[in-house]
Amino acid sequence: MKIFPIIGILLAACSTPAAMLRIEGDQAWLKAEGAPLSKILHLFEERGVEVLIDPALELGRVDGEWENTPVERLIDQLVSPNSYSIQWKQVNSPVGALYQISTIRVFGDQAAAARRMTPPARVLDVVEGADGSKYVRGEILVGFKAGSTLEDLHALLRKLNGTVIEVIDPPGIYRIRLNDDLSVEEAMKIAAAHEGVDAADPNRAFSNKNLPVVPISGTHAGINLGLAPGETAIAVFDSGLDPAYADMDFIRGTYDALNPGSEIDDPTGHGTLVSLIASGALTPLGEETGSTGAPVLAVKVFDENGMTSSDILMDSIQYAVNSGVEVINLSFGTYEDIGFLENAVQYAASQGVTIFVASGNDGLATAVNPAASPATVSVGATDGQGHVASYSNTEADIFTSGTVEFDGKTYYGTSFASPRTAYEYATDSD
Structure with a gap:
């Protein structure tokens, strides 16, 4: 493999910082015009590399061009005279195994002083x-x-x-x-x-911007805590779960898909309410209170701005399937094309997972995606008295009550009918 001459140097300052980076296996291409080293390391983060650095280190600027350069050689020049370590990983893929850099640690005298450069919370751009x-x-x-x-x-x-x-x-x-x-x-x-x-x-x-915000008091008032344990778990993909409910018997587990390993939270409360309905702990108006609970895996898929993405949802489906989940609930959707997400939905269905999706709250004779997919079960809402709710989209396989009382307030929508249907399916399957 040909190695091009390295012409990179570190500078103290530059008026128009810019940088481009590409990594392919153990080789890298970098072009920098007076960019801060912190920005260069951030480019590595954007490409899936975890970067840890001693916050006490002084970082200069980078100017120059590296072409087809070994990654380790590039890092050595960028962080000199500081010390560093690199970790690698092998990723299997349909076209063959990929050898990728996974972690860069930059430090002075002690490796233990290195800290994650960017806070772990992921907000989508x-x-x-x-x-x-x-x-x-x-x-x-x-x-x-x-x-x-x-x-x-x-x-x-x-x-x-x-x-x-x-x-x-x-x-x-x-x-x-x-x-x-x-x-x-x-x-x-x-x-x-x-x-x-x-x-x-x-x-x-x-986006989940059209879904209601649900204030959470944490008092657990009105929640059915007398549920017998069920067997079939439901993965709820939503805004997360309020920590006040994370230790309750019907919560099988939590997962932050935006930042795996972090403690889960719920900025809007919507995911918490959906999880309570999916478990059977809350019953929509007009429906019978159950005696059997459905364990819930609460999965946070929306960032603090209420946005999620194809990769987050596909990763979440894979996580749920690998966790042995048999039912997934999605209380959101879009009228736009969902692209590769449809492939992931069909994959989950092929693995025996039943996916319930809210049909939408616009009173249309259609359904949002992925509720419109033949691989999912589209759920419309009734008004609690058995009549199709005026707000409910009507392209639905099942209709059930979408009205629920929680913490002294009443909420309605197909996003609450869908987890109720998931609950009924899970408990009927036991």
Whole structure:
């Protein structure tokens, strides 16, 4: 492999800092124009690398260009005279195994002094395209045809000047990070025309802004705590779970899909209410109170701005399937194309998972996605007296009450009918 001459140097200052980075296996390409070293390390973070650094270190600026340079050699020059360590990982993928850098640790005298450079909370950088669709800035998702090879992938990365951040398999999707000089739209055209690519899609973004905010008191008033334990667990993909309810018997577990390993919370309260209904601890008006509970796996899929994305939802489906969950509830949706998320939904269905999705609250004779998918069960709402609610979208497989009283307030929507139907299915299956 040819190694190009290194012409990079560290400078004290520069008036117009800019940088571009690509990582492919153990090789890297970096172009920097007076960019702070902290920004360069942040580019590594954007490409899926965990960066830990001693906060006491003084960081300079970087100016120069490195082409086809060993990653370790690049890091050594960037952080000198400080010490560093690098960890690697092997990721299996449909076209072959990928060898990727996973962690960079930069320190002075003691490695233990290094701390994570960026706080762990993930907030999506969402932009709106010319057609009005929303997606994560600087990322695309690509699926390859059967029989494609690693060389097909590497050839595409060279055209895009991109880096594989993540492999979501199944359904076999590559999440690719772009540099700022190439738009998502341009990258999509390049990928679609590349031999071996089956399909390409933006990393689509979805919002929960139309869902009600539910104030949580934590008093547990009105909750049915006399439930016998059930067997079939329901994964609730929503805004999270208020910690006041995390230790209750019907909560099987929690998972923050935006930042795995973090303690879960719930900025809006909507996910908490949906989880209570899915477990049977709260019963919508007009429905019979159950005696058997459904264990709930509460999965936080929305960031603090109420946004989620294709990769987060696909990762969550994979997590739920791997956790042995048999039922998933999604109390949100969109009228836009969901792209590769449909592949993930179909995969879950093929694994025997039943997915209940709210049909939508616009009173239309259609359903939001993915409720409209034949691989899901679309749930519409009644008014609690058996009549289809005026707000409910009517393209639904099942209708049930979407009205629930909680903490002295009344809430309604198909987002509350869906977890009730999931609960009935789970307890009837036991």
